[in-house]
Amino acid sequence: MSRLTTAILLLCLAPQAALAAGDIGGASMGLTWALPFAGMLLSIALGPVLFPHFWELNYGKFAAFWALLLLVPLVAFRGFDPALGALLHTALLEYIPFIVLLFALFTIAGGILVMGNLRGTPGTNTALLAIGTLMASVVGTTGASIIMIRPVLRANDDRRHNVHVVVFFIFLVSNIGGSLTPLGDPPLFLGFLRGVEFFWTTRHLLPETLFAVAILLALFYALDSVLYRRDDSLPPLKDPTPDRAMKLYGKVNMLLLAGVIAAILMSASWKPGVSFSVHGVTVELQNLVRDLVLLGLAGLSLVLTPKPVRAGNEFSWGPILEVAKLFAGIFTCIIPVLAMLQAGRDGAFAPLVALVSHPDGSPDNVAYFWLTGLLSSFLDNAPTYLVFFELAGGDAKTLMTTGALTLTAISAGAVFMGANTYIGNAPNFMVYAIAKDRKVAMPSFFGYMLWSGGILIPIFLLQTLIFFR
Template identity: 60%
Template sequence: MPSRRTPLFPAFIGAALAVVAVMLASQGALAAEVAADIARGGAPHLDGRFMSALWVVPFVGILLSIALFPLAAPMVWHHHFGKISAFWALAFLVPFAAAYGADLATYELLHTVLLEYIPFIVLLTALFTVAGGVRLAGSLVGTPLANTVGLALGTVLASLMGTTGASMLLIRPLLRANEHRRHKVHTVVFFIFLVSNVGGSLTPLGDPPLFLGFLKGVDFFWPTVHLLAPMAFLSALLLVIYFGLDLFLHTRDPGKHPLIEGVHEREPIRIEGSVNLLLLLAIVGAVLLSGVWHPGTGVTLYHVTVPLETIVSNLLLLGITGLSLALTSARSRRMNGFSWGPILEVAKLFAAIFLTIIPAIAILKAGTDGALGAIIAAVNDNGTPNPVAYFWATGILSSFLDNAPTYLIFFNTAGGDAHTLMSDMALTLTAISAGAVFMGANTYIGNAPNFMVKAIAEERGVAMPSFFGYMAWSFGILVPLLGLTTLVFFI
């Protein structure tokens, strides 16, 4: 395992700085044209037609860092992921300000932070904190039927409390219920498929991509209506396959559970921190408020207006977070293994992602006139969106990069107008949403809870598969089912 002094980190910095230098130099001839076009309605304006594809390098850099560093240099990543994230953010922001001016850089920074990043992190923090205060205690026995019911319950809960919240709530009880079983890996893998990914497709609370869509104007219950059928179809197939596999493995090796053998007395199942279940409903109400209440006023900072409903919703979510901390016993959180580490990591990584994705979105908005016009052409047939192409393009990138910014890229590739996407292009938006959420399960890095579940399982002694070993499971089981989902819903 690499030490903290591994030469990989300085080599990485040197190579990346060289790329940034080339990126900045390549824009010198265009700076004058862009400077003449940055004012529209009194606010700076970024025109993606004038941007080179090299501006996407920092965005690709942060996503590849997330994907590869934990595998190639885990100690470097563990100690320096915040620094690496900050580097890629500055690798975009500093050259951008130098090429296009401080006015445009300031506007884009504030627009992204105030309208997208802060609401995103505030919601995740509220869900993470409230879910971390709910503990399922008592005697649990992992029979095939009980495990399947547990996975089905988690799949439903994922859309109500987020894939992160449902995963953190249920993975420990599931592992405890199956600790007497020799074969446990398949249960954790299907848990990642269903609870950490597919189940979060019905509301903006379920998975970050859908919340970004909500921030862009997609109605709160639009995913519930349009993704219910494909989600139920895929989930049912996965649950049937899991039950058959678990029944087969249980028959071969049922294990000896102390409760079954009469060694220990059965303890009734109970919920600790149940007040957090009410707070989960309060979170839903706070998010809905920002979607249905539009007073038409807000606070403006350097041409960026933050609507009053967004401010109130964020304050309510922060208040709910504080209430959860105050009303939940420290012991219950400790027994749940609650810590702030995961949400701090997400906050640092997504700060870089949200900033570095700015040029990618601008270029994609330019359509075929932009430097990434080939992507537009790949998912459209003579200007007409191809839902199958959108489903798989969004899904493939979501598998290996990150499903939230990937959703945003293809949302904007399809035009970026929420009203049109929800009506005339409803099948296209369904394909984008399903691809981002469903295929986040194809690898450990496709969705934030995947790695968290893997880490918790390994702490409990489960020998989880390697990065490519997990892909053998997903490509052998999930991908063929996604192909069948394509035939049924997107052709």
């Protein structure tokens, strides 16, 4: 018997039952059904670090392997109809809308180019970081990182001490700044797809976000001032990009971004009562229209944006293709995990339920914040958010009201602590790669964690004491 066959059989400890389409019997599943999901996330976490070139060439094959390792036994032991129904539910209601939004934001943001150069003084750098942080909740952390990282690097390319600028950029622009809308960070859009209101996040995460951003900007200004004076005491370096006026190209994409926001708000408020059924999965008209509008806006961006603008951003389809393939694997492999979590104390994840609950059964919001955050630091923060969303009950209406503090803790943990490592959130490694290519002496994987551990963890501890106890 081959190793693959053995692994598949080991996954299927629960007996087959007569199940309806889409119902895979989460309460009767063993923990081994979660192995493909764990393998998928570990591959994403370790592949780019341990074997980056091999990973770059084969990440799609990794995703396909783990997805098949789940789907084959799911069909064999739970039945074709339940497996197909569960897969279609995930694809039509979560994966496709998720990828369509990321594709639209990626395409439109890639058509906005900031040219020119400023002197990287502490005041200028702090202002650039603040602007990028504000942008992140509108164009997404990936979009804001694409637009802002090159102007920030150009402003500081004549300074000896500039590593800290990129580190704080990852903290603020690539992560924490995306916490105020579902457009900002993928976990929050998944919450929106699960029924969380668009502006709920803005209202409930604003205090925590302002607290973290204010401390980080103040710390950055103080540190940058010290290092700027140290640079001034040494012979100046030649500036490869002399100061010149700032110019914004691709302005039409700002209008298209407004269209993205309008499309998302439309799908949340317009309820025509029309739906389509695909193998028992109900697709509502407003969501289908939203996704078609987003694709149309991305197409308009491609047509209306001059090619030199995208070339200036070094735009390519590689990053979004990687996200699409990897998240296809993630969303497939997470199917049984979510089913087991929905079973609550009757499922295989009962010990995890106990870990985030007080003895009386009420949620332990401190545990939700830190467990969501720590897993988001090393695994992708979007599926981690989904896991704890389901663990907290999975009902958006309840979580937005009586469970508001729990949902706030989950959301903050997923978004904020994605900044703890290079692999916690998709833009982190992209910014690292761009900065390294521009000759910035970026810290290693563990070197970056020394920065995040020394700066971010104390902030998160303060947030715990102030907001989540």
